[in-house]
Amino acid sequence: MKQLKKEIPYILLLTIVLTSLLWSGTTGKIAGTITDKTSGEALIGANIVVVGTSLGAAADINGQYSILFVPPGTYKVQISFIGYETTIINDVRVYIDQTARVDVSLGQQSLNTDEVVVVAERATIKADVATSVASVSSKEVEALPVSNVVSAIGLQAGVRGGWGSNPTGSTQPSFVSNYSRGRVSVQGGLSIRGGEGDNILFMVDGVTMRDPRNNEPSTQVSLSSVKEISVERGGFSAEYGQVRSGIINVVTREGAKQGYFGSMQTRVSPPAPKYYRGTGILDVLDPYSFALRPFFDPAVCWTGTGNGAWDEYTKNQYPSFDGWNALSTRLNSDNNPNNDLTPLGAQRVFEYETRKKQPNNQADYDIDAGFGGPVPFIGEALGNLRFFTSYRSTREMLLFPLSRPDYSDYDWSLQVNSDITPTMKLRVSALTGKQYTIRHNWDATGIYFYPRYASDVAGVASAFGSPGDLGALFSDFNFSLSDIGKRSLSAKLTHALNAHTYYEISVENFRRDYNTRPTAPRNPSTLDQVIPGFYENGNPFGYYSKEYTDGIILTGGQHFAKARDFSVMNSTTFKADISSQLNFQNLVKAGVEFLYNDLNFDYGTIQSGGQATEKYTSRV
DSSP states (O other), X not given: OOOOOOOOXXXXXXXXXXXXXXXXXXOEEEEEEEEETTTOOBOTTOEEEETTSSOEEEOOTTXXXXXXXXXXXXXXXXXXXXXXXXXXXXXXXXXXXXEEEOOEEEOBOOTTOOOEEEEOOOOSSOTTXXXXXXXXXXXXXXXXXOSSHHHHHTTSTTEEOSTTOOTTOOSSOHHXXXXXXXXXXXXXXXEETTBOGGGEEEEETTEEOBOTTTOOBOOOOOGGGXXXXXXXXXXXXXXXXXOSSEEEEEEEOOOOSSSOEEEEEEEEEOSOOSSOTTOGGGOTTSTTSTTTHHHHOTTTTTTOTTTSSOOHHHHTXXXXXXXXXXXXXXXXXXXXXXXXXXXXXXXXXXHHHTOOOOOOOSOEEEEEEEEEEEOTTTTGGGTSOEEEEEEEXXXXXXXXXXXXXXXXXXXXXXXXXXXXXXXXXXXXXXXXXXXXXXXXOOSSTTOOOOOOSHHHHHHHHHSOOSGGGHHHHHOSSSSEEEEEEEEEEEEEEEEESSSSEEXXXXXXXXXXXXXXXXXXXXXXXXXXEEEXXXXXSSTTSSBOOSSSOOXXXXXXOOOOOOEEEOOEEEEEEEEEEEEEEOSSSOEEEEEEEEEEEEEEEEEEEEOGGGOEEEEEEEEO
């Protein structure tokens, strides 16, 4: 047993950076110049208004203006000046942390002249962007054939995301390649520029969604709540800490002040095998599959793969086996009369012990819904109090049943906004969710393997090469059950001091709970007669706490479901920043961050009689 010295119960990080913000913003900016169409002179005092909002500005002595703190989205911008035609610019697209340039030349007003409507042009070169940034709007997300944020991000250049991707770039199943590297994420292969999830900063509304245990991002976000996704693939400034490969910032919807909005999206895949029957390695019910053919093919099963009719090529494709004749001889010559079996009897016992529950016969589904608007009855009195809530749930049946037949998760979020005063806004956000998965049981402390997608589960069948490894494939207790919960709570106050300066103060808490445990216990009192005079107690189904218990006849018995994890990770962050537009060309930012991590480690492996071995407990 390993017991590390208890460290200081917190980590304190205090950083002050001038001219640079410590975390990503969630808004953009509109700026430009207003001039006379004929003379080109600046129109001092021209009014610029973002239609449908309370945002606006007036042109200075150079005709220049800047509108700060504009949420990402598409807007109409109205420009007016006494004696000139009112002009409306449609489809002005504002991106996170970017400036939308709107330069307008106004013509003098003639009698009975209607307002002029112009469609904004998208800039080919963005002067204020020095990094490789891609932005995806909510409309673009709706048009994509994706069901989660990771898959939407994975369509961007330089990004790999979505279940089934292999972040290592190896042609092996991710099960093999990632195990050799010593860590596997439950997040499913998110990668930017070759860097894995622990090199990526993932944020929702500027709130860091990262497990302080291993720096892995928590990427489960309802698509219905997404307003814009920003992906920064490199070249980012020093304002971002603990990031190497890329930055992902998801800005969520805000409830409208007037009227309600809702959406719902469902995807259902009818129950069906996730492989073609008779395809060998993946069809665990086929006696000629990779795992079973050496034990049922009459050409080799009695005399062994080394002595039968297989050619060298075929021998190299399957696990080696001495044959039922040799096994029967060994069983009959040992000192245990209870295991004496004929070659045919041994094969029948093996067939019973490697029976597999039927392939998954339930549907896969994704449910994603969102709804928001003003809070009824009291909303107007509380600063136009408004809300937006969203929910998503996913179930994916595994390639074939293991300790669980499926992977599933859910997430629920709620955001409430209030305009305390015309220049002060408060936002409170809450998010909770849980993943239901399985975890492998290696003794190496801290190695995580959560099989979910096809290559992982297929790796269970293909990564091993001996009959003794069949328990991982045919038992339902080889993997421990693992439930991973998360919770996030944050509040942000934004206050505009004047038209050019505003500050933000926020506090955030992110918590992650692990619950890794064995499957349901086996009932040893229930016996099945496999062949006359030979009884089994339900093998291979059900967890048994003995170190060496009756297993599959070829494995010699072994102890499974050894992984335990009851760790709790808690991270609290306080942030404050101020931004000021000094002049048309320069925006200065400064900020401070206070980070408090409370890390309670409690994980390890369990051996005979429930005794802990390789156990690691610590609070940091």
